[in-house]
Amino acid sequence: xxxxxxxxxxxxxxxxxxxxxxxxxxxxxxxxxxxxxxxxxxxxxxxxxxxxxxxxxxxxxxxxxxxxxxxxxxxxxxxxxxxxxxxxxxxxxxxxxxxxxxxxxxxxxxxxxxxxxxxxxxxxxxxxxxxxxxxxxxxxxxxxxxxxxxxxxxxxxxxxxxxxxxxxxxxxxxxxxxxxxxxxxxxxxxxxxxxxxxxxxxxxxxxxxx
Amino acid sequence: xxxxxxxxxxxxxxxxxxxxxxxxxxxxxxxxxxxxxxxxxxxxxxxxxxxxxxxxxxxxxxxxxxxxxxxxxxxxxxxxxxxxxxxxxxxxxxxxxxxxxxxxxxxxxxxxxxxxxxxxxxxxxxxxxxxxxxxxxxxxxxxxxxxxxxxxxxxxxxxxxxxxxxxxxxxxxxxxxxxxxxxxxxxxxxxxxxxxxxxxxxxxxxxxxx
Amino acid sequence: xxxxxxxxxxxxxxxxxxxxxxxxxxxxxxxxxxxxxxxxxxxxxxxxxxxxxxxxxxxxxxxxxxxxxxxxxxxxxxxxxxxxxxxxxxxxxxxxxxxxxxxxxxxxxxxxxxxxxxxxxxxxxxxxxxxxxxxxxxxxxxxxxxxxxxxxxxxxxxxxxxxxxxxxxxxxxxxxxxxxxxxxxxxxxxxxxxxxxxxxxxxxxxxxxxxxxxxxxxxxxxxxxxxxxxxxxxxxxxxxxxxxxxxxxxxxxxxxxxxxxxxxxxxxxxxxxxx
Amino acid sequence: xxxxxxxxxxxxxxxxxxxxxxxxxxxxxxxxxxxxxxxxxxxxxxxxxxxxxxxxxxxxxxxxxxxxxxxxxxxxxxxxxxxxxxxxxxxxxxxxxxxxxxxxxxxxxxxxxxxxxxxxxxxxxxxxxxxxxxxxxxxxxxxxxxxxxxxxxxxxxxxxxxxxxxxxxxxxxxxxxxxxxxxxxxxxxxxxxxxxxxxxxxxxxxxxxxxxxxxxxxxxxxxxxxxxxxxxxxxxxxxxxxxxxxxxxxxxxxxxxxxxxxxxxxxxxxxxxxx
Ligand SMILES: Nc1ncnc2c1ncn2[C@@H]1O[C@H](COP(=O)(O)OP(=O)(O)OP(=O)(O)O)[C@@H](O)[C@H]1O
Ligand SMILES: Nc1ncnc2c1ncn2[C@@H]1O[C@H](COP(=O)(O)OP(=O)(O)OP(=O)(O)O)[C@@H](O)[C@H]1O
Ligand SMILES: [Mg+2]
Ligand SMILES: [Mg+2]
Numbered sequence: 011x012x013x014x015x016x017x018x019x020x021x022x023x024x025x026x027x028x029x030x031x032x033x034x035x036x037x038x039x040x041x042x043x044x045x046x047x048x049x050x051x052x053x054x055x056x057x058x059x060x061x062x063x064x065x066x067x068x069x070x071x072x073x074x075x076x077x078x079x080x081x082x083x084x085x086x087x088x089x090x091x092x093x094x095x096x097x098x099x100x101x102x103x104x105x106x107x108x109x110x111x112x113x114x115x116x117x118x119x120x121x122x123x124x125x126x127x128x129x130x131x132x133x134x135x136x137x138x139x140x141x142x143x144x145x146x147x148x149x150x151x152x153x154x155x156x157x158x159x160x161x162x163x164x165x166x167x168x169x170x171x172x173x174x175x176x177x178x179x180x181x182x183x184x185x186x187x188x189x190x191x192x193x194x195x196x197x198x199x200x201x202x203x204x205x206x207x208x209x210x211x212x213x214x215x216x217x218x219x220x
Numbered sequence: 221x222x223x224x225x226x227x228x229x230x231x232x233x234x235x236x237x238x239x240x241x242x243x244x245x246x247x248x249x250x251x252x253x254x255x256x257x258x259x260x261x262x263x264x265x266x267x268x269x270x271x272x273x274x275x276x277x278x279x280x281x282x283x284x285x286x287x288x289x290x291x292x293x294x295x296x297x298x299x300x301x302x303x304x305x306x307x308x309x310x311x312x313x314x315x316x317x318x319x320x321x322x323x324x325x326x327x328x329x330x331x332x333x334x335x336x337x338x339x340x341x342x343x344x345x346x347x348x349x350x351x352x353x354x355x356x357x358x359x360x361x362x363x364x365x366x367x368x369x370x371x372x373x374x375x376x377x378x379x380x381x382x383x384x385x386x387x388x389x390x391x392x393x394x395x396x397x398x399x400x401x402x403x404x405x406x407x408x409x410x411x412x413x414x415x416x417x418x419x420x421x422x423x424x425x426x427x428x429x430x
Numbered sequence: 431x432x433x434x435x436x437x438x439x440x441x442x443x444x445x446x447x448x449x450x451x452x453x454x455x456x457x458x459x460x461x462x463x464x465x466x467x468x469x470x471x472x473x474x475x476x477x478x479x480x481x482x483x484x485x486x487x488x489x490x491x492x493x494x495x496x497x498x499x500x501x502x503x504x505x506x507x508x509x510x511x512x513x514x515x516x517x518x519x520x521x522x523x524x525x526x527x528x529x530x531x532x533x534x535x536x537x538x539x540x541x542x543x544x545x546x547x548x549x550x551x552x553x554x555x556x557x558x559x560x561x562x563x564x565x566x567x568x569x570x571x572x573x574x575x576x577x578x579x580x581x582x583x584x585x586x587x588x589x590x591x592x593x594x595x596x597x598x599x600x601x602x603x604x605x606x607x608x609x610x611x612x613x614x615x616x617x618x619x620x621x622x623x624x625x626x627x628x629x630x631x632x633x634x635x636x637x638x639x640x641x642x643x644x645x646x647x648x649x650x651x652x653x654x655x656x657x658x659x660x661x662x663x664x665x666x667x668x669x670x671x672x673x674x675x676x677x678x679x680x681x682x683x684x685x686x687x688x689x690x691x692x693x694x695x696x697x698x699x700x701x702x703x704x705x
Numbered sequence: 706x707x708x709x710x711x712x713x714x715x716x717x718x719x720x721x722x723x724x725x726x727x728x729x730x731x732x733x734x735x736x737x738x739x740x741x742x743x744x745x746x747x748x749x750x751x752x753x754x755x756x757x758x759x760x761x762x763x764x765x766x767x768x769x770x771x772x773x774x775x776x777x778x779x780x781x782x783x784x785x786x787x788x789x790x791x792x793x794x795x796x797x798x799x800x801x802x803x804x805x806x807x808x809x810x811x812x813x814x815x816x817x818x819x820x821x822x823x824x825x826x827x828x829x830x831x832x833x834x835x836x837x838x839x840x841x842x843x844x845x846x847x848x849x850x851x852x853x854x855x856x857x858x859x860x861x862x863x864x865x866x867x868x869x870x871x872x873x874x875x876x877x878x879x880x881x882x883x884x885x886x887x888x889x890x891x892x893x894x895x896x897x898x899x900x901x902x903x904x905x906x907x908x909x910x911x912x913x914x915x916x917x918x919x920x921x922x923x924x925x926x927x928x929x930x931x932x933x934x935x936x937x938x939x940x941x942x943x944x945x946x947x948x949x950x951x952x953x954x955x956x957x958x959x960x961x962x963x964x965x966x967x968x969x970x971x972x973x974x975x976x977x978x979x980x
Contacts, residue, residue, distance in 0.1 A: 591866060591869075594866075594869065594870065594873070595869065597873070598869070598872070598873040598876065601873065601876060601877055602876055
């Protein structure tokens with residue numbers, strides 16, 4: 011049985027997209043398909059006019075670097091401290107060490123973890139781990155930010171702060187795709203896709219109010 | 221710096237306890253102290269008139285079997301299928317295989333995962349993993365149920381269902397301790413402890429309404 | 431994995447096998463240690479018989495072989511291809527001799543014996559084939575040192591290899607160990623699957639060792655058979671017998687159990703540190 | 706870890722060392738292969754000189770040693786302790802002889818040479834010392850087979866041990882590999898730390914191997930020194946020279962690199978299957 015069926019969606023550069031649906035609906039699966047973490051059993055995914063299915067192995071890493079991914083299970087490295095976890099994407103891009111430490115600290119500061127840069131992730135609280143994952147996703151200033159339930163482990167205050175970070179990225183032209191259980195409550199122009207029983211419905215196409 | 225300071229709380233058998241606090245407040249730490257997963261740097265934890273600190277290594281396993289723990293990071297075993305994950309506590313108690321499969325199926329059914337018993341946890345959605353962790357905690361019918369943010373990854377419907385499972389355990393005399401970001405919304409008699417800056421406050425002591 | 435254990439275990443076993451065979455060989459040869467007693471040229475038949483009976487009474491002497499001077503002369507002629515030399519010597523220059531095998535290799539006892547023999551009238555000269563014995567013992571000593579060095583090095587490798595493997599396993603099952611502990615498994619419950627695996631590794635490795643030994647002994651004996659002429663069938667390696675084979679497998683299982691027990695204990699301890 | 710690699714690597718190295726030394730020894734001995742040419746008893750000085758000059762022209766002949774019959778007789782008497790025997794023989798029964806070392810071991814060439822020599826007048830008998838050569842070569846052949854068997858088994862162990870270790874490492878760093886891939890690391894970026902580790906393992910293991918070899922050669926030579934009389938200093942093991950040592954370390958590093966490269970590739974492949 012296929013988790014997702016008859017899915018058809020188009021995301022323009024600079025869009026703010028919400029994917030909603032109940033537990034097990036297929037939100038994570040859809041996000042993984044978009045970011046080429048998983049391959050579709052049938053159908054095609056087109057990114058910048060390229061069919062990702064036909065991308066060969068050597069090109070895949072360079073595609074992935076355009077995405078900032080926040081996984082539902084964080085996927086932090088528990089044998090490196092917070093600083094090194096956030097530094098990883100920059101090391102992969104082979105930046106200067108001085109550049110790296112400047113940008114890592116900026117990212118950690120944004121999620122309120124600058125004072126914990128030398129701690130190991132295992133000693134962080136659940137919400138702090140989630141924020142660390144967000145810092146790692148934004149540190150390389152990706153052109154597409156994909157976040158799978160980024161605020162599930164956070165209380166109201168932190169949730170709002172984090173959502174504002176995403177909105178500020180969207181403001182500067184980054185494409186932002188966020189999954190969540192509930193419909194978003196924002197006045198910013200966005201699209202909301204709801205997954206229900208494997209089908210995708212465009213719930214809302216909220217225009218910018220102001 | 222100590223995460224928790226001056227904490228003093230007493231839990232009676234059969235209580236329904238909520239621990240609230242913002243991200244990083246120390247909810248998980250408190251729950252781990254209560255269940256003897258972590259040891260306090262100072263102070264004592266008394267369980268059934270026994271100081272847990274003085275418990276020796278051989279007695280610890282038997283203490284732990286009285287607790288049903290739901291960890292914030294699930295701690296599922298990704299090399300066993302759902303059935304075997306839930307069966308683990310019963311295998312540790314060395315029950316009959318027929319007893320085990322009967323009780324495992326009952327627990328999986330309670331969390332709505334009976335049709336996924338042969339799947340590996342890695343293929344489950346975030347919410348399904350959370351429900352699987354709940355099934356593992358309740359399968360051995362513990363006298364104390366400790367759940368660290370058990371509904372963070374769940375949408376409203378599932379959240380209500382899961383909370384009702386906890387309430388039903390409480391109804392039959394099980395001590396239930398649940399942490400969450402937000403104040404609980406239930407009409408059942410419960411205590412709510414709020415952690416703020418390392419201090420514990422008894423927020424509410426809600427009597428049974430009816 | 432079985433193969434690694436098998437190969438590693440087979441090497442010291444081969445060493446032991448060779449050592450075992452070599453010391454059997456050396457026992458065989460040791461007791462053929464000889465002294466040669468040359469008699470005076472003009473000795474009479476009676477005197478020879480008297481000396482022989484005297485020698486037979488001596489407890490240190492195992493075996494006596496009398497070689498008349500004519501036989502010795504014939505042999506020498508054949509050996510040196512002198513038989514057909516023109517102008518051969520008519521007179522035999524060689525003396526009669528006793529070739530005596532001894533029951534002992536103790537050099538003091540042998541020296542005493544020789545001193546005793548020297549006093550007997552009619553005995554002219556005594557030659558000990560001691561050099562040959564010493565040489566052989568030296569070679570065996572060398573082999574022994576080599577095998578023991580090799581053996582202890584390899585046993586070290588074996589222990590490290592097995593515990594490395596189990597360590598790998600405990601690392602792979604680190605989560606399982608942690609979770610099991612958290613939900614109340616006793617340490618012995620956690621260790622059980624690892625020790626089972628260790629014992630099975632030992633058993634499989636032991637079987638493979640026996641297989642390797644079998645093949646090597648067969649190959650070795652095929653080779654020595656080809657050049658048997660030169661060694662007179664001396665160097666035929668005997669494989670372990672059934673009892674020794676069972677002992678080997680049992681040892682391997684024990685080693686596997688021990689290595690896994692220790693590794694599992696360490697893995698649990700590693701987790702206990704962070705309670 | 707270094708120790709495991711060191712010990713494992715040192716064993717085939719010891720084998721090679723011994724083989725190297727043994728084949729040097731065998732070369733030394735091979736070319737001392739001799740034939741003995743016995744002359745007729747009544748040969749004249751002129752004839753001897755004529756034969757000698759003839760032999761000297763033959764390209765197959767490396768070295769000629771003439772032994773007058775008197776010398777041979779003296780030797781034999783010493784050898785058999787006959788010198789002091791009463792009633793010694795006045796007449797020397799032995800012939801003059803040439804002892805010839807050959808440049809070749811080819812049995813056809815030797816047979817031809819012997820046939821040629823037989824036609825020369827004054828030559829009575831020719832004896833080839835072939836048996837001794839054959840025996841020695843057989844022993845060396847045996848040693849060679851043993852060392853190669855041992856060597857290949859141990860190299861198998863080495864490869865398995867190194868790749869096992871790296872596999873252990875990739876398992877420990879499985880999460881790191883997965884996450885790195887997900888955020889866009891190229892395969893070579895992911896492999897890099899593992900291959901570095903593999904090379905360092907190889908280097909450290911190689912150094913330890915050299916240390917072990919050094920100690921073993923010293924011990925061995927101490928032992929052989931004690932019993933040197935019997936071997937005439939023949940069995941003195943030469944350790945690897947600088948060039949060979951560097952080659953050994955280089956080989957170990959290469960093996961480490963290869964094993965780690967393969968293990969890392971496998972680890973990545975394992976993850977690629979579940980994309
Ligand atoms: N490899 C797989 N094999 C079988 N089923 C799978 C596999 N991967 C995902 N699924 C199933 O697909 C469904 C959708 O999973 P997905 O993780 O996309 O849900 P989700 O919308 O993210 O849910 P949640 O909010 O709980 O995270 C789940 O029921 C899951 O069990
Ligand atoms: N071993 C440790 N060393 C240092 N700091 C630690 C350690 N364990 C926990 N902490 C810190 O203690 C604080 C409380 O952690 P805890 O996990 O209890 O928070 P929480 O209330 O569960 O938060 P969340 O809702 O995000 O899960 C965090 O700031 C965390 O970084
Ligand atoms: Mg999900
Ligand atoms: Mg927590």
